[in-house]
Structures are given as structure tokens and as C-alpha cells.
Amino acid sequence: MTMSRTAVLPVAHAEWIKLKSLRSSLVSLVTVFAATVAITALVFATVGVAEADNADAEPLFDAFYAFNFGQIAAISFGTTAVSSEYTSGALRISLAAVPRRGLFYGSKVAVVGGLALLAGLLTGFGTFLTGQAFLGDDGLGLGHPGAVRACVGGGIYLALMALLAVGLTAVLRSGVAVLSILIPFTLIVSFVVGDMDSGVAAFLPDKAGQQVLHEAPTGTLGPWAGLAVLAAWAAAALLAGWWAVRRRDA
Template sequence: MSRVLYAEWTKLRTEPAALWLVPCFVVVTVLMSLFAVASASCGQGGCGIDPAVLSLAGVQLGQALVVLPAVLTIGGEHSTGLLRTTLTATPRRIVVLAAKAVLTGGLALVAGTAAVLGCVAVGRAVLPGNGIAALSLTDGPMLRATAGSVLYLVLIGLLALGVAAVIRDAAASAGAVLALLYAVPLIAAVINDPELQRTLRRFAPMTAGLAVQATTDLQRQPIGPWAGLAVLAAWSAAALLCGGLAFRLRDP
């Protein structure tokens, strides 16, 4: 397994697109959070918005740049024919997919930690005094929102990897994952039935997973913080399971 991991790491670090996407993800995520916080009408009485959700708003857009390296690890190899060489060197396909999952998750963990901490720092620098107090990482709900946001990004990367293993084309895989993430909340927003709207938000991977960021008015959320993250984990596990079966049974 260590040999396969090293081979996958070598391929990834020599892929220019993947190398640029990681720092771009961190910068874009932090900048989007800065824009969200700076645009909010906040006074000493507060912003009327959960300060954790506001400060971590960049995660919602930055996640798109987590999807791209994940789909490139399989979709990119399919398009270039490199996957045949990979499977010739390592015929055990599940081992190859497991190595790609470990690498994808590890990369998302490192980049996600840097981006999320940057978002929290931006919130503490821009929000007024009461917002700074609410964003303390020694506070239980804020610590959960911060750690949960990092886990969210890891799960999004694994979801994208599983979808790419099924579809096998990098561009189509990225489009499918982004549609799954962003289209369902848009559909829910235009539905007039409150109960159906709430159900969609409870089980859509993005809205369910991002519930982990909430630190206030938890009763108004469509799903609890950890339950929402569990829904996203189920989506990721299902994608990896389907991807593993497709990767094992189909020709490269």
C-alpha cells in the first residue's frame, strides 16, 4: 500500500493543474469569506446572522476547487491513458482506488484546515467585538463548526472521487458533482411547499453537510449539525462504493 501511495503522490505532485488548484482553493475560500463578512451589516449588536456561518461562507464556493483535483485523479488518467499503466503496475484495482481516496482525503484535510482557519481569522479581524467572542475556537459550538467544515471538505473530495470513478471523464464528473451540490439547493429555494423544501435541504449533500457550521438557532435548521454531516458521509460512502464496483468491473 505504501508503494501505491507513493506512486499516486508522485503523479499528483507532478500534475501542474492539481498543484495550482490547492493554493487557489485556500485563497479563494478565504477571500470569499472576507467578502461575505465585509458585506454584512454588522454593528455592536450583531449581524443578525450566525457569525460562524458568516465567517465560513467561503467554504460554500471554495469547495468547487476541492472537486477538481479529486476528479483529476481518475478522470484525468482515463483521458490520457495513464490509468492503463497504473493498473499494469498495480493490478489490484481496489488498492489503487483506496490509495487515491487516502491521497484525496489527505490533500483536502491539509488544504481545508488552512482555508477554514483563514476564514475564522478573517471573521475575527472584521466582525465587531461580540462577533470576535463568538468565533473563539475555545467555544464548543465554534470548534465544532470549524472542525466540521474541514471534515465537510474532505467528504466532498471523496464524493467527487467516487463519482469520477463511475463517470471516468474529468469534466463530466466535475459537472455532475457541482450540479449535485448546487442545483438541489436552488431547486429547494423555488419550491413553494415548505415541507418538501425542508426535506430536500435535509438530504441534499451540501445543505445537509453545511449544517455543521450552525452555532445559533439550531432549531431552525432543517437537520442537526452532526446528523447533516452524517448525511454527506452517506453520500460519499455510496459514491465510493459505486465507484469501487465500476472501477473493479470495467475495463480502464
């Protein structure tokens, strides 16, 4: 156990240093929080009260409207954290320093996932509280049914989307390719699918994961079951990425 720990911690620390020095990754990570909260403030300051009076509105889910944009930053963070290894040729240096590819890949996944989760949780609570502050007496509090679950689950959702991007980038070795797939997918598919909560559509990564943001999901999946489906997608992508890192030449 001691040998394992002494091997993991320095590698994880090295991955943290690499991420700190990579401006595009840091910008994406900060943007997860900053853009989501800023868009929330803009939307709720202009149309928040009107939407609160809408009988067809779903106040809790609507509180996280800006997650549609925050998830793009989360995907970008996960993508750039891995794609930089390939675009700069740093992967050869990384694997020379850490020949155990599983250790290298696992440490990167842990660091990216940990940072994404921290940013996601801050974003979840920050988004909810910021939006409700503009609604006055019509606003929801953290005591509202499902509010804390949605804030925590929303943070986990953003972290899982980042990890999904990590795995796909390790497989495709191209940040452009991954962004070209995931960003249109999360924006267009969610728009086309709309309110379809059953059938195959319910098991798409973003559609399933966002069930945790609803106060009372009515589809096939419950809030945590939907998040579990997204976790399964992310796990599959990470396993595929692990295989690619282990089997392919640097």
C-alpha cells in the same frame, strides 16, 4: 500485516507523486484554501460589520459563507485527481504497475482524502479567523459555542465533497461530466432549497453536510448527523467507483 504495509505505502507514495506532477490538481487543492480565505477577507472587509449588526444574521454560519466557493475547488480537486487517469490513458500504466485494482483505487482515495482533509482543516480555521479579524469587537472567537466544531466539521465537509467527486469520476470516467453535475447541483440546489431544513431537502449532500457550520441547527439533522449523511453519500459514490474500477476495462 507487514506484506500489506509494504504493498500499500509504495502505491500511496506513487499516487502522491502523480498528484504533485498534475498541475490542475495542485491548483485546485491550493485554491480550496486560497480562494475561500480571500473571498472571506473581501466580504468581511466590505460588509462584515453591517452584517454583524443585522438582527437576523447567524454569525457562526455566516463566517463560512465563502465555503460556497471553496467546495467548488474541493470538487475540482477530487475530480481532476481521478479524471487524469482516463484523459491521459495513464490508467493502463497504473494498473500494469499495480494489478490489484482495489489497492490502486484505495491508495488514490486515501491520498486524495488525506490531502483534502488537511486543506479543509486549514481552510476551516483560516476562514473563520480571517473573517472575524475584520469585525473587531463584534467578532467571534474560537471559544464561541460551536466555533471549533464548525471549523473542524467544515474541514471534514470539504474533504467529503472531494471524495464524493472521486467516486463519481471513477464511475463516469469524465471530469467534465462530474463537474457539470456537482457544481450546478451544489450552487443551484442550495439556492433553491434555501432555508428548507426538513424533508428530502435536508438529506441532500451539501445541505446535510453544512449543518455542522450552524451554531444551533433547527432542522431534521444535527451538526454531526448531517455530516454523517454527507459521509454516506461519499461512501456510496466511492463504493460505486470501486466497483467500476474493478469491473471495467482500462
